[in-house]
Amino acid sequence: MKYSKLLIPTVKEVPAEAEITSHRLMIRAGFIRKVASGTYTYLPLGLRCLQKIMSIVREEMNAADAQEIDMPFVQPMELWEKTGRREAYGETLGWFTDRHGRENALSPTAEEIVTSLVAAEVSSYKQLPLNLYQIKMKYRDEFRPRFGVLRSREFIMKDSYSFSATLENLDEIYQSMRDAYCKMFKRCGLKFVVVQAQSGEIGGSGSEEFMVPCAAGEDIIVHTEDGSYAANIEKAQIDAPAKAEANSDAPAPEQINTPNATTIDEVCQLLGTTPQEMIKTLVYQIGEKVVVAMVRGDHDVNEDKLRAAAGGGTVELAEEAIVQEVSGAAVGFAGPVGLTVKVDQIVIDPWVAAMESGVAGANKTDYHVRNIVPGRDFALDGEKASVVDIRNAIEGDTNNGKPLQFSRGIEVGHIFKLGTKYSEKLGATFLDENGETKPCIMGCYGIGINRILASAIEASYDDNGCILPVSIAPFEVEIIPLNNDKEEVSGLADTIYTKLQESGVDVLMDDRDGRPGVKFKDADLLGIPLRVVIGERGLKEGNVEVKRRTDDKPTNIPVDDAVSTVLEWLGELKQNLQ
RNA sequence: CGGAGCGUAGCUCAGCUUGGUAGAGCGCUGCGUUCGGGACGCAGAGGUCGAAAGUUCAAAUCUUUUCGCUCCGACCA
Known part of the structure; x- marks a missing residue:
């Protein structure tokens, strides 16, 4: 696409209210603009990133035999009352009364809807298992939205819900989701850790969170140095102390x-x-x-x-x-x-x-x-x-004799085994092989799409801006012709641009009539992984310059090899995310 | 919901203490000079100072109310 046609309002200055790096950079790079507390407009570039993330998530979900559906955002409040979650969610649940006087909840999640669906449509063990997902906007009236899109009122969540006839099958699906999540986050270029979290109904190893380690994270991760144990601080198990000898000689109170x-x-x-x-x-x-x-x-x-x-x-x-x-x-x-x-x-x-x-x-x-x-x-x-262990872990505590360390993380995914809490309340039952009525055993699996973008930026940036993984960057390659008025420059830029596009590369052409410095600064700010600079200086030697966002200096490449070099380097960048 | 702070040009902010003609930088428009890491000159557009009420000859500035935003805390399937 042509830069001049896109709304990419990069800025040098950022409101004082934007405190963390990802928030500042997303504003500076023209990815987002705030509308109100905790609500943002995604501009073309920010949306492109989200769409790429959603594609990756969708591919891996489909590959794991999950089926995409689309459930309503506005949901009848009576469903929420049936499960008792109107009360449980409290003020975080957004809702309104429609013209007929009916109350409607704004979906913060969709257990009620999906379970009702299964209650109506599934009646036999032969129809199970099912794993249904959607990628959709959610609303939560957070007490305190903060950190830009890391905790916003509106956000895009991939939420999936599995229905099994047996506990063994739930375990299988849970594991397949766990594997799929690992693949997705790897493909998105995130370094992450899987930690134990607050258990679902069944308990045991029933709930895990996917955390991107990062100083700006809201969650505290507790782990041993070798990584053999990692948990959210809410859950972290602490070794019990040695019992003191009962001292009968102790002085009286x-x-x-x-x-x-x-x-x-x-x-x-x-x-x-x-x-x-x-x-x-x-x-x-x-x-x-x-x-x-x-x-x-x-x-x-x-x-x-x-x-x-x-x-x-x-x-x-x-x-x-x-x-x-x-x-x-x-x-x-x-x-x-x-x-x-x-x-x-x-x-x-x-x-x-x-x-x-x-x-x-x-x-x-x-x-x-x-x-x-x-x-x-x-x-x-x-x-x-x-x-009973009822305290938070602190410095000096151990797990299985190993000292616990503390770090912060951003929760990008959460999977857990739900059990039959919702299926029982909403009548999602089936007849098993013996003709007995049983409730479906559920699992649920969430991913914060916006958080993936924010944490990718949080995890990788420099003084000049974002350094985005190629899989989620708004474009894969940016072409910068420096002297656009010179026919040989703009002509070559157009040729390379067209050839790359024909090879299926997502290219941004900075066709603006601006000074070089402005184009360089913007390219760095946007975090596009590969940059091709075409200028008179290089052309005299028969070269164009190719540079990775992470390289210190550009590499001179003969004009004729430009396209193949870009394709090759791009392939390497993608390979690293497999 | 408790504590603290902020609302002035499209953006980032000064001015408010001590009331007296609305300011800067960036951005934007036009012209000219520039052109390999956010250029420069000249000319210009752009603001009911969040809103309402009050005090005053006079309010961005003082008082009260109200709305919005941010930070810390509480809360967060």
Whole structure:
């Protein structure tokens, strides 16, 4: 295509609000423009990138026997009520009331629709398995859109849903999706890691995320140095500590006056202790239950782990009144000893259970207690109490004896085994070989198309702009004729342009009547992998210049070899992404 | 939803403290000179200063309200 005909509004300056590199570069290169918070227009070049990514995703999905369908963006709210997800999604779910007074949800995902479809159309095990997908815009009214297109309200997601008759078949499809995802991300030129994530209904190894390691990522990845273990911090398993010897000679608990010391820091300062010696006691409201969680003073409660320990539900810190009722004291003085019967469940982190003795709130305003021995002064098991890992991993923790390291990543894909949650609620059942009615066993698999583009840029750029993988760059080759008014230059440029196009190459011709510097700067900014410069200087020697975006200097190539060289180099670039 | 900040030309921003004729750079239009890494000169177009109300002889500037945006936090199948 001709540059002069395309809307490519490159800019030198970028709003202060664009903080991360991919956001800044996408604006500078004229890929996107913001319309409102979390909503963007994709200009021709940005859309080209997305389309190339979508093609790759589509090819690999089809190759994995998934079938493309297209489901509505506007969905009847009653379906969302049936599955209870209207409540579960809360305010993130966008919706509107139509002229007939019916409520409609703006699709943030499509389990309800696809499961209803299968409920209506599938009745026999002979019709299974099925793996249905779509690539479509999604809407989520995010509390806080940020980082450009990394967390936007509207985004394009490839979402697929598999329906199996048996658990074994679910495992097979899950594995085939996992393999397909690896191929797609590789083809998109992304370096990624697969990490364990919050499990689906079935549990076990039921959920994995595909992360692009990157400092700007929102997720924290926990992994061992050799990569044998990697997980989202929400999920990361931590080795339990060695149990301290039960010390029957330990001094008895001693109450101490700690006026107004309600935080770990304040108590430590007052008593000269360290956070490691403290037992942090937090009162949570989880669903209908009041749950007390205990972690060591230097640890943080992981609310996802806590939710799992409590058997699900919305996790919230309890209101002041409940805390007062439970502990019999002002907020900040709760402790393990002498909690009221109001508590439904007590979850103790293994690292608390292993403490020789600790300092905790006294359940009495302005008092703490020292010399509390877990197991002696409060129960570690019983009707309500149990010891479960409920904290976030921190520096120094290990998994299977190997030290855990931390890094950040962008979640570009997420696969998981759903089980029968939706199929049961929406009646997606089938008759098996024995004539028994059974619910379909589901899996679901998502990919953020826009995030692939943003993370590709985030992963590869320099001072001059994007360095895009050839598979997703807006064009594969850019031709820059420097002295366009000279017949020999523009003529040769046209010839090379036509020949490359005939060879199936996606070429951009910078036919603008501009100065060379402007063209060079723009070409670099756009991140197009190969550049051909045709100028009088080179032509005198019978050469044109060919340069990879990653090369420091161009290479002189005889005019007659220009097309073949470009094709050859292009082939090499593509080969690297197989 | 809590905390902080910002809304002035197409874009990036100054001006506001101390009220008094609307500014710069980039971009854009025309002409000329340039032409291998974001050229230069001259001439020009372009703004109800987010909106509303108030104080004042006079408001971009002070007060109040409101809308939008951004950052930190909470939240995130």
